[in-house]
Amino acid sequence: MPRAVVDVEDLLVRVKNGAEPELGEVAREVARLAQEGRLGEDDDEDGLLVPALLARLAGAGDAEARVSVMAALRRLAGCAGGGNKEKMASIEALSSIVRSLSRDVDERKEANALLLDLSDIPQVRQRIGRIKGSIVMLVTLRNAHESGTHHDDAEKLLHILSSNPQNVLLMAESGYFRPLIHHLNEGSDMNKILMATAISKMFLSEQMKSSLGEDGAVEPLVEMFKSGNFEAKQSALGALRNLSSSLRNAELLINSGITRQLLQLLFSVTSVLMTLREPASAILATIAQSDRILLHKDAAPQMLSLLNLSCPVIQLHLLRALNSICGHTNAKRARARIRQNGGMQLLLPFLTENNVDIKTAALNLMFHLSKDASAELAQQVKETHLEILVKVISSPASGSEKAAAVGVISNLPVTDKKITEFLTRTNLLPLLISLLEANITTSSTLQRMWLLEGIVGVLTRFTVPWDKKLQSLAVGHGVVPCLVKLLSEGSVNAKSKAATSLAQLSQNSVTLRKTKSARWLCVPPSAESYCIVHNYQCTIKSTFCLVKAGAVSPLVQILEGEEREADGAVLEALATLMQDEIWEHGGMAIEKASGVHALLRVAEAGGLSSQEKAIWILERIFRLEAHREQYGKIAQALLIDLAQKGDPLLKPIIGKILAHLQLLQTQSSYF
Numbered sequence: 001m002p003r004a005v006v007d008v009e010d011l012l013v014r015v016k017n018g019a020e021p022e023l024g025e026v027a028r029e030v031a032r033l034a035q036e037g038r039l040g041e042d043d044d045e046d047g048l049l050v051p052a053l054l055a056r057l058a059g060a061g062d063a064e065a066r067v068s069v070m071a072a073l074r075r076l077a078g079c080a081g082g083g084n085k086e087k088m089a090s091i092e093a094l095s096s097i098v099r100s101l102s103r104d105v106d107e108r109k110e111a112n113a114l115l116l117d118l119s120d121i122p123q124v125r126q127r128i129g130r131i132k133g134s135i136v137m138l139v140t141l142r143n144a145h146e147s148g149t150h151h152d153d154a155e156k157l158l159h160i161l162s163s164n165p166q167n168v169l170l171m172a173e174s175g176y177f178r179p180l181i182h183h184l185n186e187g188s189d190m191n192k193i194l195m196a197t198a199i200s201k202m203f204l205s206e207q208m209k210s211s212l213g214e215d216g217a218v219e220p221l222v223e224m225f226k227s228g229n230f231e232a233k234q235s236a237l238g239a240l241r242n243l244s245s246s247l248r249n250a251e252l253l254i255n256s257g258i259t260r261q262l263l264q265l266l267f268s269v270t271s272v273l274m275t276l277r278e279p280a281s282a283i284l285a286t287i288a289q290s291d292r293i294l295l296h297k298d299a300a301p302q303m304l305s306l307l308n309l310s311c312p313v314i315q316l317h318l319l320r321a322l323n324s325i326c327g328h329t330n331a332k333r334a335r336a337r338i339r340q341n342g343g344m345q346l347l348l349p350f351l352t353e354n355n356v357d358i359k360t361a362a363l364n365l366m367f368h369l370s371k372d373a374s375a376e377l378a379q380q381v382k383e384t385h386l387e388i389l390v391k392v393i394s395s396p397a398s399g400s401e402k403a404a405a406v407g408v409i410s411n412l413p414v415t416d417k418k419i420t421e422f423l424t425r426t427n428l429l430p431l432l433i434s435l436l437e438a439n440i441t442t443s444s445t446l447q448r449m450w451l452l453e454g455i456v457g458v459l460t461r462f463t464v465p466w467d468k469k470l471q472s473l474a475v476g477h478g479v480v481p482c483l484v485k486l487l488s489e490g491s492v493n494a495k496s497k498a499a500t501s502l503a504q505l506s507q508n509s510v511t512l513r514k515t516k517s518a519r520w521l522c523v524p525p526s527a528e529s530y531c532i533v534h535n536y537q538c539t540i541k542s543t544f545c546l547v548k549a550g551a552v553s554p555l556v557q558i559l560e561g562e563e564r565e566a567d568g569a570v571l572e573a574l575a576t577l578m579q580d581e582i583w584e585h586g587g588m589a590i591e592k593a594s595g596v597h598a599l600l601r602v603a604e605a606g607g608l609s610s611q612e613k614a615i616w617i618l619e620r621i622f623r624l625e626a627h628r629e630q631y632g633k634i635a636q637a638l639l640i641d642l643a644q645k646g647d648p649l650l651k652p653i654i655g656k657i658l659a660h661l662q663l664l665q666t667q668s669s670y671f
Contacts, residue, residue: 047083067106098133101141172199184217209245224236225258250288265280293325371411393435399448406458424462424470430477441489479501484550487557493566531547533588567602567610568607572613599618602614608650
């Protein structure tokens with residue numbers, strides 16, 4: 001039975017002239033006829049129906065009409081002959097279809113399916129990538145999780161388009177890296193170089209860098225560097241440099257064994273490879289941020305030996321790498337090896353370096369190396385070096401340079417009197433206090449934290465208990481209010497050092513009270529200055545009194561916090577109020593600041609030495625009946641538990657407290 005003749009002219013008129021609701025209706029009719037095989041290219045002898053539908057698609061404002069038009073185009077594209085597909089392959093036609101990828105779910109679905117049907121034409125695969133935003137929209141569709149977006153169709157189309165390297169690069173820029181990694185693994189040598197070069201120049205967020213590493217980009221790039229020609233090595237290093245700032249990628253690189261090859265490249269004297277030394281040193285600087293670099297025990301000494309053989313750019317990268325290595329928490333052996341290889345002597349000439357970045361990096365490295373070798377630093381640092389450090393601190397240098405210089409001085413042994421005398425002559429003390437005052441209340445940054453920690457570390461030198469004149473000088477310059485403020489404002493390290501200085505000052509409060517009380521006073525002291533703890537007219541300047549300084553409450557607050565690193569220094573400061581002659585009133589001052597609860601907290605959760613000191617203070621506090629009555633019931637369960645399960649070293653002093661609380665006889669085996 002012959003098929004019914006379709007009036008193509010009528011369809012054409014209705015497509016061209018119909019309103020949008022009618023356009024949708026006629027488009028659905030076209031789709032149905034094409035699907036039934038009643039409307040093919042032979043029926044549309046003039047080939048005008050597809051161009052007419054494309055024209056209406058470009059201008060249609062109704063989403064439903066556009067969906068129907070694209071469905072009709074899909075059915076016509078499937079007709080035998082391929083002529084209809086060719087008509088849809090123009091840039092203008094494809095642009096209209098691509099625009100629908102950014103619209104609602106049904107329209108995205110239909111546009112994606114139509115493009116997939118057309119993608120068997122080579123020109124279509126080239127042209128889609130050239131349409132602005134097309135790859136981005138397809139990647140967005142692929143990544144979408146909502147139903148009806150046809151994730152699989154988008155991924156299929158992207159896979160087809162990935163045969164074109166330029167499309168692959170566009171996908172990578174949109175955050176879809178799988179095709180790029182495929183080219184890195186299996187592409188031609190030129191394609192591999194193209195992909196690696198693109199990674200080296202691409203702006204990548206941390207998440208994108210991590211994604212590239214997780215998806216397998218690091219391994220083929222390392223292989224390119226190890227076994228490729230010069231151009232391959234160059235492009236691979238550029239890509240790895242961009243990726244290596246991700247800590248996870250840094251670990252992948254170290255695990256790949258690239259560290260040894262990078263160092264070998266730095267030692268190379270082959271002229272053609274010299275240009276690769278800078279990116280190689282930059283990669284070493286970034287991967288050194290991972291503590292896995294410590295597994296390569298020879299890496300740090302080798303970098304150190306290259307310092308004087310390198311240009312400034314490479315020197316800076318090497319210094320940054322060494323800083324990262326020495327800054328790791330478990331890097332004590334690495335620091336020792338660097339010192340054994342003459343690290344300190346090698347760094348001292350950098351103090352006169354004109355390049356501020358190199359000078360700062362060298363200062364920071366000196367600071368790291370001196371953390372566990374302050375005596376060795378003192379032997380090697382001469383007055384000329386100290387003078388340079390003081391000049392850095394007093395100059396309008398950058399905050400990072402000042403922080404580094406202060407950090408080096410803070411690691412010099414406080415017992416070295418010659419260093420102290422020199423630093424006093426250079427008026428470093430008032431300079432540091434001025435810097436401290438200016439930075440305590442500024443916005444919190446890592447650089448500010450290092451600066452404050454360094455300053456307060458140096459101040460422990462000027463508050464040593466065996467030099468009352470030096471203490472008086474520091475107090476006269478206003479050090480105490482700054483130290484007290486740091487108890488609340490500083491990092492836990494700064495709080496600890498501030499507490500140490502306050503403890504050193506407070507150690508002499510009792511003896512200063514005695515020496516000053518015998519003096520004849522022209523003006524009677526005010527009642528406000530009377531200190532119940534020291535039983536004297538205390539002031540900060542005369543007796544370095546913790547109570548008059550307002551330090552007791554902030555010290556107690558540190559013990560109430562979650563960080564335990566400052567406990568030891570804080571307890572040493574509070575213990576100065578519990579000396580034999582003043583313990584009764586000192587205990588009252590601590591109790592008034594809610595110190596009993598804080599001490600019990602340390603006794604429960606602190607380290608052994610902190611537990612021991614806290615319990616020593618508690619024993620003296622519990623000698624007073626008022627304190628036993630108020631806190632005895634709260635304390636007894638914890639103390640009994642500690643006596644039974646805690647360190648045996650604590651048992652005798654806990655026994656004394658339990659005896660005060662009448663829970664234990666003084667003849668007990670605890671003593």
